[in-house]
Amino acid sequence: MHLWARYLILVLGLFTGLHYVLRLTQDSYSQATSFENIALHLKGSTKEAPGAQSEPETYHHLNVNSSFALLAKRRANATFVILARNSDLNGTVQSVYQIEERFNKKHRYPYVFLNDEPFTEEFKQRISLMTSSLTEFGVIPSQHWNQPDWIDEEKAKKFRDKLVEQDIIYGGSVSYRNMCRFNSGFFFKQELMQKYRWYWRIEPDVNFHCDIDFDPFTFMEDNNKVYGFTITPYEFEATIPSLWGHVQDFMKQHPEYIAQDNAMGFMSNDGGEHYNLCHFWSNFEIADMEFWRAPAYSAFFNYLDSTGGFYYERWGDAPVHSLAAAMFAKKDEIHFFNEIGYGHHPFTHCPRDENVYTKGRCNCDRQQSFDYHGYSCMIHWDKLTGRV
Amino acid sequence: MHLWARYLILVLGLFTGLHYVLRLTQDSYSQATSFENIALHLKGSTKEAPGAQSEPETYHHLNVNSSFALLAKRRANATFVILARNSDLNGTVQSVYQIEERFNKKHRYPYVFLNDEPFTEEFKQRISLMTSSLTEFGVIPSQHWNQPDWIDEEKAKKFRDKLVEQDIIYGGSVSYRNMCRFNSGFFFKQELMQKYRWYWRIEPDVNFHCDIDFDPFTFMEDNNKVYGFTITPYEFEATIPSLWGHVQDFMKQHPEYIAQDNAMGFMSNDGGEHYNLCHFWSNFEIADMEFWRAPAYSAFFNYLDSTGGFYYERWGDAPVHSLAAAMFAKKDEIHFFNEIGYGHHPFTHCPRDENVYTKGRCNCDRQQSFDYHGYSCMIHWDKLTGRV
Numbered sequence: 001m002h003l004w005a006r007y008l009i010l011v012l013g014l015f016t017g018l019h020y021v022l023r024l025t026q027d028s029y030s031q032a033t034s035f036e037n038i039a040l041h042l043k044g045s046t047k048e049a050p051g052a053q054s055e056p057e058t059y060h061h062l063n064v065n066s067s068f069a070l071l072a073k074r075r076a077n078a079t080f081v082i083l084a085r086n087s088d089l090n091g092t093v094q095s096v097y098q099i100e101e102r103f104n105k106k107h108r109y110p111y112v113f114l115n116d117e118p119f120t121e122e123f124k125q126r127i128s129l130m131t132s133s134l135t136e137f138g139v140i141p142s143q144h145w146n147q148p149d150w151i152d153e154e155k156a157k158k159f160r161d162k163l164v165e166q167d168i169i170y171g172g173s174v175s176y177r178n179m180c181r182f183n184s185g186f187f188f189k190q191e192l193m194q195k196y197r198w199y200w201r202i203e204p205d206v207n208f209h210c211d212i213d214f215d216p217f218t219f220m221e222d223n224n225k226v227y228g229f230t231i232t233p234y235e236f237e238a239t240i241p242s243l244w245g246h247v248q249d250f251m252k253q254h255p256e257y258i259a260q261d262n263a264m265g266f267m268s269n270d271g272g273e274h275y276n277l278c279h280f281w282s283n284f285e286i287a288d289m290e291f292w293r294a295p296a297y298s299a300f301f302n303y304l305d306s307t308g309g310f311y312y313e314r315w316g317d318a319p320v321h322s323l324a325a326a327m328f329a330k331k332d333e334i335h336f337f338n339e340i341g342y343g344h345h346p347f348t349h350c351p352r353d354e355n356v357y358t359k360g361r362c363n364c365d366r367q368q369s370f371d372y373h374g375y376s377c378m379i380h381w382d383k384l385t386g387r388v
Numbered sequence: 389m390h391l392w393a394r395y396l397i398l399v400l401g402l403f404t405g406l407h408y409v410l411r412l413t414q415d416s417y418s419q420a421t422s423f424e425n426i427a428l429h430l431k432g433s434t435k436e437a438p439g440a441q442s443e444p445e446t447y448h449h450l451n452v453n454s455s456f457a458l459l460a461k462r463r464a465n466a467t468f469v470i471l472a473r474n475s476d477l478n479g480t481v482q483s484v485y486q487i488e489e490r491f492n493k494k495h496r497y498p499y500v501f502l503n504d505e506p507f508t509e510e511f512k513q514r515i516s517l518m519t520s521s522l523t524e525f526g527v528i529p530s531q532h533w534n535q536p537d538w539i540d541e542e543k544a545k546k547f548r549d550k551l552v553e554q555d556i557i558y559g560g561s562v563s564y565r566n567m568c569r570f571n572s573g574f575f576f577k578q579e580l581m582q583k584y585r586w587y588w589r590i591e592p593d594v595n596f597h598c599d600i601d602f603d604p605f606t607f608m609e610d611n612n613k614v615y616g617f618t619i620t621p622y623e624f625e626a627t628i629p630s631l632w633g634h635v636q637d638f639m640k641q642h643p644e645y646i647a648q649d650n651a652m653g654f655m656s657n658d659g660g661e662h663y664n665l666c667h668f669w670s671n672f673e674i675a676d677m678e679f680w681r682a683p684a685y686s687a688f689f690n691y692l693d694s695t696g697g698f699y700y701e702r703w704g705d706a707p708v709h710s711l712a713a714a715m716f717a718k719k720d721e722i723h724f725f726n727e728i729g730y731g732h733h734p735f736t737h738c739p740r741d742e743n744v745y746t747k748g749r750c751n752c753d754r755q756q757s758f759d760y761h762g763y764s765c766m767i768h769w770d771k772l773t774g775r776v
Contacts, residue, residue, distance in 0.1 A: 089753070090756075093751045094751060129745075129746060129750070130749065357517075358517060361517055361518065362517070363481045363482060363485045363518065365478050368478075
C-alpha cells in the first residue's frame, strides 16, 4: 500500500471513531453535525425558497433541502396545524416558540396555519422568525367555515340567546360555532393538509411545560395509535342536548363502523344509556388524518352536520372527535400522552410521575395538574384502560 | 522523524483544523465540545456537590468544576439575584426557565435566591431542575427586612391609609415597603452576595423575549458601565412626596460624591428644581455592586433611611437606585440594554430595530413596546445621551 493511502485510512478511521463517540455521548454535537444542520449551514439562511414565487403562501425561514435532511433522521409524514386569526398573533408566537424550544427545533416538523381570512405579512414574518421549519399559511374556503345557508337562522339564534342567558361560554358566538364545525369536519380537507397523514393541533396561547425527548408522531406510527390526548374534561351538557341521541341513532344505522374493543365504555357510566360528558380536550390533538378521512368518520360527520346541531346547539369539535374516536377506534389506538406537559387556560396537564417530571425539566406545578381534579375524566380513562 | 511521529502530527493537525472550523461555524458544536461541557459529561449529572454537607443551602444540579469551566469561557464575577416568596414558586420557575433558554444555558452564571423566610424543599428542587448552574438560597436577616422599631407606626399607618384612599398600588402594604427598603439598601449586603461584584436582578413572572447572544456582564465590565436598564417609566408622585427634597439636601451636604457628567439632567426638566419622576424600572437591573457598596451610596441610603421615608411614604427602590445612579455615576456609565427584550407586567421592552429583533428571534410585539409610550421616559434618556 502506498504511504499516502495508509495515512488516509488511519485519518478516516480516527475521524469516524471520534464522530460516533461524540454522537453517542453528546446531543448537541449530534445536532451540530447532523446532515440536515450541515446542509442548512452550507446553504445559508434565506426566506427565498426555490419555487417560492409559485408558492406565495410558503415561507421557508431556512432553506431546508428536505430530501437531504431526511437521510439523517426518520420523520413521520406529519405537520403541526394551527387555526388562528391575525389578532391571535402574539399568542400564536408564544405557542410556536414553546413547541420549538421543547420539541421541534430538534425535529423540524412543518407547520400549517389556517385562517378564515388571509394572514397578514406581519403574521407570517413573526411566525417564520420562531422556527426553521417550513411554514405554510392557508385561507379556509367559505363553505368550510361559514354557517350554511340551509341553517334556519331564527332557530339558531333562539338557542344562542338561551345559552347566553345561561352564561355558557361562547353561547352567543356564531364564529365559535363556525370554528367547531370546521375543526370537526374540515381542517383535514384543507389543501395544505392533503400531503400529510399525521397532525399535531396547537392553539394560540398554549404552554408546553416539559422537554419532549421523543417523537410523538413516530411513536403513534410505531404503536398503531390513531388519537392522542393530554387532558380529558367533562363537556357542558347545555351545549350538546341532542348529541348523544344522534350518536345512538348513528350506531344503530351503522353497526359496521363500530370497532371491536372500542372506548365507548369511557363515554357512558350506564352501559350506553346516557353520555357521561367525558371527552378529549381537542385543543391538543396528535392524530391520524386517515382516521378522519375514512368512511366511518365521513358518514358520522355528515350525519351530524345534516342535523344542524353545530348551529342549533353548540356542539364542540372536542365531543364530536372524542365520540368518533371512542366508536371507530380500538381503545388501544387512543393514547394518553402523559409525558407532554400541556396547558390551555384554565387547565394544565403536568406529569405527576417524579421521573417523567424531572427528565422533562418541566416548569409546571404538579399540584395544579388537572388529571385528577373534580372536572377531569382521567379516572374513567384509567378504569377503561386498566391503569387502576 | 519516526513514521509514528509523522502520523501523529498529521492527525493532530487535521483534528485541530476540523475542530476550529466547526467551532467557528457551528454554535452547537462549539457548545458540545467546550471544556465545560466535556467536563460536565465526564463527571456526570448529580445534585450532590463536593462539600454539599457543609453548604446545606447550596444546590448543584450538575456538578460543575468551575475552575476547569473557566478555562473555556471568560465569565464576569456575577450572579443572578431573585427575591421571592415560597408562594412565588411558579412565577420564579417561569422566569428562570426563560433566562436559561434565552441566555444562561450557554453561560451558567449562578443564582442567589433571597427570601424573608426559609425556602421550601419543593422551591429549591423545582428551581434546580431549571438550571445547571449553582443555585444558592438565603434567608434575609430580620433587621434587613422588617420595619425598624424606631419608625412611628401611627404616623406610618396614617400615610398608608391615605395612599389606600388614593388607590395607589401597594399603598397599604407594609411588606411591599420592607421589600423596597431591602432592595434599596440591603440586597448587596447579603452573605451569599458577598463573593460577587456584578448582579442581574430578576423577579418572578417576568419574560425574556429575545435570545441574548452576548454577555451583558462582560459587556458592562469591558465598557466601564455601572448600571444597566431596559425600561424607564414615571414614578407615582404620591409615593415619594418628600424624596426630591431629600435628594437636594443630600447633594448640598455631599458635593464631593456628585459625579461630573452625571445623568441628573435625566431626572429634572427644569435644571433641578423639580423631579420629573423619571426612573429606571429596577425589577430589571444589571449592575455593579461596588457602586452600592461605595461610600457615596452608603451615605445616601443611610440618610434616606434615617428620614423614615420608606415607611412614612412609600419610596420605591427604583427611584432610589435611579437617583443614585444619576448622581454618582457618569451618564456614560449607565446603559440602556436595547437588545434585551424584557417584560414585567404591565410593561414590555421589545427591540424596535428590525435587525436586533430578528437576530434575537424575539417573541414580543414591537407595537406594544413601552419605549415611546406616554408613560415612558425614554425620550428624556435619548435627549440626555444624544440619541436624538
